[in-house]
Amino acid sequence: MADAPNPYTRGVTRELTIATPGQGLHEITPRVAGVVAEAGIDDGLCVVFVRHTSASLTIQENADPSAKRDLEAWLDRLVPENDPLYTHTSEGPDDMPAHIKAILTQVSLTIPVVGGDLALGTWQGVYLWEHRRRAHQRRVVVRVS
Secondary structure (H helix, E strand, C coil): CCCCCCCCCCCEEEEEEEEECCCEEEECHHHHHHHHHHHCCCCEEEEEEECCCCEEEEEEECCCHHHHHHHHHHHHHHCCCCCCCCCCCCCCCCHHHHHHHHHHCECEEEEEEECCEECCCCCEEEEEEECCCCCEEEEEEEEEC
């Protein structure tokens, strides 16, 4: 008798390199959706994971840019730079706040795949949230199965 196919081995895993120009929410929905299309999975899950400790991921409104600006400003007020209690300061005043912001948000997302597409709502987009001021090359792993 032949072995049954293993459902856990089908799918696609890709590492995306996302160039961020600096702090802020950077939409990556089209890049993630491209991996979903490549996988050819009708129904399943898409896991997105950022491989850094000073950046994060979120699903947020992608229609009105003022929502993005308000979220960025709110998080900056919540976790300000130059707090005298920070001891991790060797990489600059934005480093420790970046780590705190990453822990308050998310480093991974799980999104259903339905009918071959990300099951996002009408106004939802997938964002990489860069918490450092300078430009970075961020690595994001996308697994679709």
